[in-house]
Amino acid sequence: MSTRLSSQEDYEKLLDSYDTWLFDCDGVLWRGDHLIDGVPEVLDILRRRNKKVVFVTNNATKSRKKYKAKFDQLGVVAHVDEIYGSAYAAAVYLSTIIKIPKNKKVYVIGQNGLEEELRDEGIQYIGGTDPEDNTLEPFDLSNFTIDPDVAAVVCGLDTQINYTKLSKAFQYLTRNPGCHFIATNEDSTYPSSAGLLPGAGAISAPLRYALGKDPVCTGKPASTMLDCVKAKVHFDPERTIMVGDRLNTDILFGKNGGLTTLLVFTGITSEDEITGPNPSPIVPDFVTQALGDFRIVERSS
Amino acid sequence: MSTRLSSQEDYEKLLDSYDTWLFDCDGVLWRGDHLIDGVPEVLDILRRRNKKVVFVTNNATKSRKKYKAKFDQLGVVAHVDEIYGSAYAAAVYLSTIIKIPKNKKVYVIGQNGLEEELRDEGIQYIGGTDPEDNTLEPFDLSNFTIDPDVAAVVCGLDTQINYTKLSKAFQYLTRNPGCHFIATNEDSTYPSSAGLLPGAGAISAPLRYALGKDPVCTGKPASTMLDCVKAKVHFDPERTIMVGDRLNTDILFGKNGGLTTLLVFTGITSEDEITGPNPSPIVPDFVTQALGDFRIVERSS
Incomplete structure (x- = not known):
């Protein structure tokens, strides 16, 4: 008790x-x-x-540096090196646990913060905020060229989630042998100031469901x-x-x-x-x- | 065996x-x-x-009438009344099993075909192909007015899936008491001519995950x-x-x-x-x- x-x-x-x-x-x-x-x-x-x-x-939408601004804005004293985010944890997992080779890439479903943490750890990535993937245009698999260097898909909260991103991630996870499936966190909901919205776990859920397998999660x-x-x-x-x-x-x-x-x-x-x-x-x-x-x-x- | x-x-x-x-x-x-x-x-x-x-x-993206065109195009003889789709089954489920009152509405995550079957069964709906909901613009919950007449969310394959649709559906399912959660089908993948893509089950997966509950499924x-x-x-x-x-x-x-x-x-x-x-x-x-x-x-x- x-x-x-x-x-x-x-x-x-x-x-x-x-x-x-x-x-x-x-x-x-x-x-x-x-x-x-x-x-x-x-x-x-x-x-x-x-x-x-x-x-x-x-929260994997902001890097630690960006997240620090939130503390500042609300008047909470904090230093960047006191802040640990799930996007940072995902980047560290890739660089130090999996030890992803320098010539390999990550396909990102996620926002700026996740990209920034990957960059800071020296990890190449595609997808993420790339305008080509942030679209509601129909996804045509026959026009898609798979990048054989994608060795992992990392999925965080992404309010720009769409069928193109899900479809590309699904191709990498099913067609690139050994491609790692990583989620920054599994929170089912996200508490916005106006109320609950679907969380990062809901963003990776389509891939979990389509693949029939769970990602490695780097968040709490x-x-x-x-x-x-x-x-x-x-x-x-x-x-x-x-x-x-x-x-x-x-x-x-x-x-x-x-x-x-x-x-x-x-x-x-x-x-x-x-x-x-x-x-x-x-x-x-x-x-x-x-x-x-x-x-x-x-x-x- | x-x-x-x-x-x-x-x-x-x-x-x-x-x-x-x-x-x-x-x-x-x-x-x-x-x-x-x-x-x-x-x-x-x-x-x-x-x-x-x-x-x-x-397939819930096409109504039976539209699906008939696919038979015609490929030279397969079929009559509309020989065709049963999961979108039609969802509409019939709403009209004859749940018996949704005429003044109530359905929030649709799905495409034309699902809307057409709902219309044919005399069911009011919002969402779906409405341009307002087919957007990658940020969803602001504080600007969202919940429609108290939405008594069900119906989710089919929707290649225009986005965070606005998921967020609105989530609001209806958590804030409108007794709101039904219905999926046209639970197929994990969708066989396009160029290969597998995430299926309708992957489209409802974020809501399953965020809600921690499964929808009633009307498809096979x-x-x-x-x-x-x-x-x-x-x-x-x-x-x-x-x-x-x-x-x-x-x-x-x-x-x-x-x-x-x-x-x-x-x-x-x-x-x-x-x-x-x-x-x-x-x-x-x-x-x-x-x-x-x-x-x-x-x-x-």
Whole structure:
């Protein structure tokens, strides 16, 4: 069962127990374009107490550099090297795990951010934002020349998804032997500021369905993401806590990595999913309404 | 185990045993835009022997009327009332099974043919080929006004699939209480004349994934399609045979309906899937290379 934080002592104890704080962003720090109340103050408390702060996002539409602008815009202090995105994790997976040869290419279903991370890792790609593939013109397979150097298809959230991209990706995955099928993340929905929209998992779903197989996923809850963080940040899992709003991504990610987990209710998960008659099998160690609740440690001190 | 037809006697016996012959089209009669050898002759043999001939297709991009043009173009004799498509089955499902009220609407992900069948059944629809929804412009949920009269989303093969259509369908399915989720068919791939492309099942896959639930399917192998045929054509299941090229649609459809089944190898299924070391659990009663093989009954007679 999860421990519900309530007293000032509860929050103080958590602050004392963990040196490294991993945060999901959407649903924890902000919701769409709206900052969640008290977030800058709580991050400030953590930094003043010399906590290591890391932001782990499944958002693959923005590179870490671009994602930093979102923090700036909302007035949340962050450094680029504190930010880990699933697009970055996909690029690192390709460059260091698969070790894709320099002369090979990736076919991209995704946006700018994914392309930027691939470029930064020195990986050649086609598709993505190429105007030729961002079209609703009919796709004619008989006019399509397959590129034999495409050794992987990487799929992230792509609001320009269309039949040409899906058809090309399908050709590479079925006709180029050993072509890797990678998804930046498997989130079923994407929380825009006006409400839920289909997420990155929905964008790769047509390929999953047509191929009858699942992609390797580099975002939360997969451990690939934590491997990326570990490569850059030294932390003791026993003194590290993952804060998130989604059970099947954030909390599972923390659990998979042997971290302590804290669930907030400012995003996807409702309190009913924890305390209701049919609770989720994924149980966070701690729950609190919102990250801003930690301000209690300063208020009466 | 399936019986492999080979001698003239085998084919003669089949012709004697079945009065009603249901045919899948793509992969049996033609492949993309190429007529399969001997098909007109075999259909002619059946008609001369007073067999009832029915064409059952999961193709939901064309109405039955438009689909008839394909028969004409390839020189295959067919009458509109012999043709049953999954778009027609979806329209009949809405009008006679669900009995959607006349003042309610359907949100369409699909092409002309699906719209035409809905119109013919007197069902109001939005989406589909509406230029407003056939766009790669960003979808802004805050500018979207949900239509409270949308009581169902129907999804067929749509080569104009895009994020606006998926997002609108997702809103109706999550925000309009009791909104029905219907797919014309679940084919994972679509056999174009130049090769396989993602099929209708891949088009509804993003919604399945985002919703975490499956649609009601009106195409093969679902029995909804056979219910449509039964409503118009009297046949004795014991003397009816389903001829197809796909195990998980055509052959399963025949089996679900208590019909005898015949698999041909001119489409999706390779002989290895029947006779190889890991045969499919879906076992047709009979197999033959191609429909044209039935010409043997006339050659030496």
